[in-house]
Amino acid sequence: xxxxxxxxxxxxxxxxxxxxxxxxxxxxxxxxxxxxxxxxxxxxxxxxxxxxxxxxxxxxxxxxxxxxxxxxxxxxxxxxxxxxxxxxxxxxxxxxxxxxxxxxxxxxxxxxxx
Amino acid sequence: xxxxxxxxxxxxxxxxxxxxxxxxxxxxxxxxxxxxxxxxxxxxxxxxxxxxxxxxxxxxxxxxxxxxxxxxxxxxxxxxxxxxxxxxxxxxxxxxxxxxxxxxxxxxxxxxxxxxx
Numbered sequence: 014x015x016x017x018x019x020x021x022x023x024x025x026x027x028x029x030x031x032x033x034x035x036x037x038x039x040x041x042x043x044x045x046x047x048x049x050x051x052x053x054x055x056x057x058x059x060x061x062x063x064x065x066x067x068x069x070x071x072x073x074x075x076x077x078x079x080x081x082x083x084x085x086x087x088x089x090x091x092x093x094x095x096x097x098x099x100x101x102x103x104x105x106x107x108x109x110x111x112x113x114x115x116x117x118x119x120x121x122x123x124x125x126x127x
Numbered sequence: 128x129x130x131x132x133x134x135x136x137x138x139x140x141x142x143x144x145x146x147x148x149x150x151x152x153x154x155x156x157x158x159x160x161x162x163x164x165x166x167x168x169x170x171x172x173x174x175x176x177x178x179x180x181x182x183x184x185x186x187x188x189x190x191x192x193x194x195x196x197x198x199x200x201x202x203x204x205x206x207x208x209x210x211x212x213x214x215x216x217x218x219x220x221x222x223x224x225x226x227x228x229x230x231x232x233x234x235x236x237x238x239x240x241x242x243x244x
Contacts, residue, residue: 056237056238057235119167
């Protein structure tokens with residue numbers, strides 16, 4: 014069984030400030046971890062993923078996330094927020110092996126204040 | 128690469144009517160998934176196909192829901208006797224099997240919004 018907890022359903026940051034979106038996971042086997050972004054009335058776009066290897070993962074649009082096994086965390090960061098980053102962000106987990114059923118968190122809505 | 132395509136993007140229907148959504152996955156992808164997303168929630172898994180075989184169905188998928196993937200290409204999701212609680216966005220996604228290039232990444236379509244009135 015696997016699950017994801019996203020801390021904070023809404024996060025507000027000023028333009029140019031650090032973005033930190035928190036994600037903790039639970040998985041009985043080594044996980045694959047993902048961050049997706051969703052703009053209003055659109056589907057999900059993959060930002061980045063962790064499968065194996067380097068624990069610091071870089072994605073699109075300047076985002077990165079670090080897999081910390083000891084903390085069961087996969088927090089998403091971006092050094093400087095841009096207005097275009099305003100969207101909803103979903104952390105997700107799937108188990109290694111099997112058919113990759115992906116379990117999503119409830120999402121964090123990011124607001125960027127000018 | 129045209130991505131995952133879903134049709135229609137929006138559907139408004141009266142309670143009790145049947146609706147069908149279509150999904151065209153990325154052409155070389157052998158795995159196809161359906162998810163449902165309601166307002167303020169993350170996507171919830173509904174069902175999964177490997178080629179034409181439907182290998183798992185969530186308990187969220189009641190008897191009124193049926194999904195098919197004939198010939199392992201496009202897929203349809205039909206909802207019979209729609210209820211107001213079925214109002215949601217239905218997301219289709221596809222991926223390659225693990226071990227293949229670009230495996231482990233699921234690509235989502237734009238979603239099909241259903242409103243039951």
